[in-house]
Amino acid sequence: MKFSRFDFPEGFVFGAATAAYQIEGSSFGGCGPCHWDTFSATPGNVVKAEGGGIACDHYHRWPEDLDLLRAGNFDAYRFSTNWARVMPDGVNVNPEGLDFYDRLVDGMLERGLKPSHTLYHWDLPSALADRGGWANRDTAQHFADYAGVVAGRLGDRVMNISTINEPWCVAWLSHFLGAHAPGLRDIRAAARAMHHILLAHGLGMQRMRADGVSAPLGIVLNFDHAAPASASAEDGAAAAVQDAIFNRWFIEAITRQSYPAEALEGLEPYLPQGWQADMAVIGQKLDWLGVNYYTRHIHQAAPGTPWPATREVAGPLDKTQMGWEIYPDGLHGFLTRLARDYVGDLPVFVTENGMANADTVDGGAITDEARIRFIEAHLGAMKQAIADGVNLKGFFYWSLLDNYEWAEGYAKTFGIVHVDYQTLQRVPKASYLALKRALARND
Numbered sequence: 296m297k298f299s300r301f302d303f304p305e306g307f308v309f310g311a312a313t314a315a316y317q318i319e320g321s322s323f324g325g326c327g328p329c330h331w332d333t334f335s336a337t338p339g340n341v342v343k344a345e346g347g348g349i350a351c352d353h354y355h356r357w358p359e360d361l362d363l364l365r366a367g368n369f370d371a372y373r374f375s376t377n378w379a380r381v382m383p384d385g386v387n388v389n390p391e392g393l394d395f396y397d398r399l400v401d402g403m404l405e406r407g408l409k410p411s412h413t414l415y416h417w418d419l420p421s422a423l424a425d426r427g428g429w430a431n432r433d434t435a436q437h438f439a440d441y442a443g444v445v446a447g448r449l450g451d452r453v454m455n456i457s458t459i460n461e462p463w464c465v466a467w468l469s470h471f472l473g474a475h476a477p478g479l480r481d482i483r484a485a486a487r488a489m490h491h492i493l494l495a496h497g498l499g500m501q502r503m504r505a506d507g508v509s510a511p512l513g514i515v516l517n518f519d520h521a522a523p524a525s526a527s528a529e530d531g532a533a534a535a536v537q538d539a540i541f542n543r544w545f546i547e548a549i550t551r552q553s554y555p556a557e558a559l560e561g562l563e564p565y566l567p568q569g570w571q572a573d574m575a576v577i578g579q580k581l582d583w584l585g586v587n588y589y590t591r592h593i594h595q596a597a598p599g600t601p602w603p604a605t606r607e608v609a610g611p612l613d614k615t616q617m618g619w620e621i622y623p624d625g626l627h628g629f630l631t632r633l634a635r636d637y638v639g640d641l642p643v644f645v646t647e648n649g650m651a652n653a654d655t656v657d658g659g660a661i662t663d664e665a666r667i668r669f670i671e672a673h674l675g676a677m678k679q680a681i682a683d684g685v686n687l688k689g690f691f692y693w694s695l696l697d698n699y700e701w702a703e704g705y706a707k708t709f710g711i712v713h714v715d716y717q718t719l720q721r722v723p724k725a726s727y728l729a730l731k732r733a734l735a736r737n738d
């Protein structure tokens with residue numbers, strides 16, 4: 296590994312990230328059903344129709360997983376709480392679920408790991424999904440109740456809290472593109488979800504502030520560099536509308552209390568009546584911002600098709616196992632753009648960055664040189680952003696473990712630790728060992 300922790304400012308936090316539904320196993324501990332259980336059970340939605348019933352069995356193996364973080368010299372761990380585990384029907388508390396997270400946080404602290412807590416990483420309780428999920432305004436209010444309960448229990452011990460992981464995925468990918476639960480391709484539901492997920496964030500922030508939660512509060516947004524397919528004005532406009540939907544909608548709502556015109560053009564007719572009155576709630580002051588970054592996409596005008604009238608074209612760069620182009624400049628670009636245009640010197644964490652790789656097992660060792668190169672390239676982009684004045688406080692690799700990669704099932708592997716799904720044995724990969732060396736303290 297080209298970098299060590301000493302190439303970064305003192306106090307820079309190095310961590311790894313996971314999410315509850317992707318690793319825990321939703322069939323244990325009184326966890327209720329969530330919309331991913333049913334979405335994955337419907338043929339055609341998920342590779343091999345696999346769900347998260349067992350996943351990595353982290354629910355039982357968490358001490359071993361936290362030991363791996365500790366032994367890997369990580370400073371922090373980004374985890375999420377499963378709403379359906381804490382509130383199986385979306386409303387009433389399952390004490391067993393809350394106790395599990397209590398032990399998990401204590402387990403991190405005992406190992407000297409700083410907990411970074413995400414409240415919603417996509418495990419919407421089925422009872423709420425059945426009532427319209429994120430297309431229903433009431434879900435935002437239920438989320439605030441859930442945030443109050445969980446932050447009330449854990450908020451005194453975690454390094455920070457984010458409300459929502461990747462609202463673009465929750466809303467657009469899941470209600471317009473149909474790729475994630477609930478699998479809708481419906482512009483009206485999409486517009487509502489685009490707004491209600493932000494309302495949930497705002498109401499959750501208000502609730503936690505009112506309750507006196509001491510941890511810094513923020514949100515995790517994902518960013519995807521939108522490049523035009525050509526120098527034509529039409530392709531430039533195609534990239535601009537995708538940039539507005541993906542990269543501007545959420546951050547502008549939060550920091551400016553407005554939505555970008557390029558996105559409103561298509562979505563305003565479908566937003567809930569009186570949406571403007573919610574913008575002040577959505578625009579709660581953040582204590583920090585989480586940035587997830589993986590890749591770029593190239594957009595072309597698609598005249599004659601419905602709004603947003605764009606299509607994606609393949610790019611020339613090297614690709615990961617997901618087929619995503621490797622484009623570290625995009626990370627530098629977003630970090631500097633966010634500081635310049637939106638958040639100034641607000642503390643920023645890269646809360647996810649990583650690659651799926653077709654790892655090879657070689658005599659028990661897992662060689663994933665490509666992943667090591669990927670991490671180096673993106674650490675380089677982060678280091679440059681810091682040199683350019685961005686108040687970047689830390690980086691979490693996605694992911695600690697190979698895990699349930701949503702619509703891809705278990706086929707795509709992002710972990711620095713391999714999971715054998717027959718035995719559930721964990722085997723650190725070469726990338727884990729490289730990071731362990733890079734993160735060692737010389738004391």
Ligand code: FCB
Nearest residue numbers: 314460461464693700701
């Ligand atoms: C992000 C998700 C995360 C994981 C990575 C690969 O969009 O937040 O759960 O699936 O992509």
